[in-house]
Amino acid sequence: MMKTRFLFLYLIYLLLIGCGNPDQSFIIQGTLPSARYDGEWIYLVPMENPQGRVDSVKIADATFSFKGTGEEMRVLRLRHILRLRIQELLVVTEPGTILVKADSIGSVTGTPQNEALQSWKEDREKKQTAYQFIRKGLRTAVGTDSLRLVQQGDTLRIQEQERNFLFLQKQGNNTLGKFMQKMLRNSLTEDQRKKLDESLQ
Structure with a gap:
């Protein structure tokens, strides 16, 4: 009985460790002004850590999204020539759903x-x-x-x-x-x- 209880608690512990804490994750949901940018890549770049991880996703239906963990200052940007039309945007990757409007004058809202x-x-x-x-x-x-x-x-x-x-x-x-x-x-x-x-x- 004692061994069964210990095994049960151990399995719960492993489950919790494996799942992580969803409250610490962020989701970025972004839109662009038109489908002309479909097929382009948008990058989520560390602002202060040049050796940090750069994430990227392909734009489809004038939308894009990122998911991850780790709170830091990052910048959203397209390839260099497109930055003349789509403003680079600072983003705090804090927990929650972050709403991005990428445009000539963009906006980032949704979290404090x-x-x-x-x-x-x-x-x-x-x-x-x-x-x-x-x-x-x-x-x-x-x-x-x-x-x-x-x-x-x-x-x-x-x-x-x-x-x-x-x-x-x-x-x-x-x-x-x-x-x-x-x-x-x-x-x-x-x-x-x-x-x-x-x-x-």
Whole structure:
């Protein structure tokens, strides 16, 4: 009886080990704007580990999908010439279903870190449009008009610093937070960097 119980528990243990933890797996479900890309390969490339594994799948019916485990920053890209039409996209391969729209301006949503990154990206794109408007205006503006545009630019920079600070503070030391700290830390004021360091301890 004891031997039978031990064998039963051992079989359950092996079953659990073999199955792994499905909660730690990710699924990427992607779409493209048309079937013209069918037959092309799309690549899921490690962002910070050049020796890491590169996954690839063939596009069919303007869709693609990846499945895997392991949370890290990766980038989705097509072959070089097609990147002129289809934007490379940063992806956090965190557990869950990640929804990708690959296009000239793409999007990655569906999981918390990817949603946060998409929100930050959209906000940055709006600010870049505003910066372009100001730079264009400064080419011909004079007097008070020029001063007003300079003040608008200063206000935008302050807003962007605050947005970056709050973004990094909220993400903390998760995969996205650590990656974006390398990109955004220098954009912060000295006081914001100090507060960020204190919040990350």
